[in-house]
Amino acid sequence: MLTWQIKRLRALGTNIVLSVFGEQDNAALIAAEFLIRQQEARLTVNQPHSEIMTINQLAGHDKIEVSSGTYALIKKAVLASQQHFGFNALIGPLVKLWKIGFNGANVPTDYDIKSRLSLCNPDNIIMDDALHAVKLVNAGMELDLGGIAKGFIADQIKSLWSAYGVMAGIIDLGGNLLFVGESPRRADGQWTVGIQNPDKARNINIGTVIKPACAAVTSGIYERFLIRNGKKYHHLLDPQTGYPLQTQLAGVTVFTRDSLQGELEAKRLFFAGQPIPGWEKDTNNLGAVFVYQNGNTKTVTAPIY
Secondary structure (H helix, E strand, O other), X not given: OOOEEEEEEEEOOEEEEEEEEOOOOOHHHHHHHHHHHHHHHHHOOOOOOOHHHHHHHOOOOOOEEOOHHHHHHXXXXXXXXXXXXXXXXXXXXXXXXXXXXXXXXXXXXXXXXXXXXXXXXXXXXXXXXXXXXXXEOOOOOOOOOOOOHHHHHHHHHHHHHHHHOOOEEXXXXXXXXXXXXXXXXXXXXXXXXXXXXXXOOOOOEEEEEEEOOXXXXXXXXXXXXXXXXXXXXXXXXXXXXXXXOOOOEEEEEEEEOOXXXXXXXXXXXXHXXXXXXXXXXXXXXXXXXXXXXXXXXXXXXXXXX
């Protein structure tokens, strides 16, 4: 009888659950954990030594050559940041100023916020394609791929599992989901995906969406926030103002073919605050569910059951 094998671990600053169906050993799970640890060591900004930290430490002084995979990810992050739709891989100085979701969270002064904004300009980064080298132009700038790294790693695990012949699986990187193959739980092979209720504990849903194998990525303001003097400040900062984005949304979940794309599209739609005309015409975008703070929902080719 075919069964699920599950591996749980703590990495990337979150709880990870890897599940494969129909495997006779845990080789694919062990290989996935090794990949996660390897990429975390390269991409983290929470340890003193990594490829990204070396770039940050040399900001304003010199460029640093990085591995080809890291360079490709940085380039994607920078190009997306330069579109100014909300995602910004250079927003680290502002995140560290607010510290929302971490010890020492506070409401900074307007002066401090404005002084940090100048360090978050995604145009002030030099990319050398020939050498795979990166330089942050100004001292104090920080590159942080935390908003895109999980999607990048999830897609890598999917490719790895394909090499192992995994027929079905679920990659759960702290709520960032990527479904692999056909679901063994439904006759039609589709997957049932829960949509988080922002007013309830994690895994309590407002409904479900039925989708073929895809990524499901959520951007929301209901898990990390700060309350000061009766006012609530969430962690999704607007790169244009330096303050938490003013929005009526509680969260948006997107369904895309690839997880990295899901990371970007979730932020694009969250910062838009509403469906973007023509967004669903991209065949890589498989739907979205908007959940508003007043409890209302709005869907794009993703009916809730």
